[in-house]
Amino acid sequence: MVKKIIDLIMKALIDEDDKILVAGLKLLKNDCNLEELEGDCYTQLVSMLPLVKEGTTKALLIETIVESPEYFYDNELLDEYVKLLSEGATRVKEAARCLGAFTASGISDHQIFLKIAENLNKESAIEILVSMGRSKWGDVPSHLKSFAQELQIAQRIRYRSGVIASFLLIVHPLCSEYAHISSLSFGYPFTEAAVNDWAWVTSKSTDIIVNKKIVTPKEAEVLVKLGELLRNNTNANIEEFGKLYSEFFEDKDPIDVIFTLPE
DSSP states (O other): OOOHHHHHHHHHHHHOOHHHHHHHHHHHHHSOGGGOHHHHHHHHHHHHGGOOOHHHHHHHHHHHHHTSTTOOHHHHHHHHHHHHHHHTTSSSHHHHHHHHHHHHTTTOHHHHHHHHHHOOOOHHHHHHHHHHHHOOOOOOOHHHHGHHHHHHHHHHHHHHHHHHHHHHHHHHHHHHHHHHTTTTSSSSSSSHHHHHOOOSGGGGHHHHHHHHHOHHHHHHHHHHHHHHHHHHHHHHHHHHHHHHHHHHHTTSSHHHHTTOOOO
């Protein structure tokens, strides 16, 4: 399968058929086992790098190459990819996945942090680094201290919004009813998935997110109550969930609460 797709991609490159080229790369990257991308197949794909000129296509090619088990990091390819990121050549989700593959190949999180922070505009850099889900970037040079502080706040906001979104999916009847068709993201496709994964059963479960100032101690108490309710009462009703909702938000605007970090 992989070999056939590589042959298709090579032919499309020679024929300058960009639509087939992009379709083939996407098929290879998203629908194939890239553990099979080795030997001649890997060599052929790498040989295409200097021939592909269009930015989004080259970014897609690099994103595919770095997930091969044969890829071993080199700064030159990372530099090329970061340049493409600075030009907006790929989506944040794909960038985060690719940079994660770079670290798996041997490039450190610290190197990734420096490359992204120093070459992308601040907003894009923070969005990509937050999406990577990493928190330890190594020693931050003095000229990036302010950036690192903003990144840390953004990471806490992401974590907090994820916790509260999951809480809402369980306790708010409309969120539960319409999550599967809503454009809003609740972290789970439906309520049952959130219930099955809910971890705040004891106060100890919430110690980490309280200590990291993701939630307040009072909010953590409500989360613990929800965990206990789900564990002990599989038939919990709307009224019980409603009480937890009111206790958590205290008549405040939920959006304000979600995006206001504990001091």
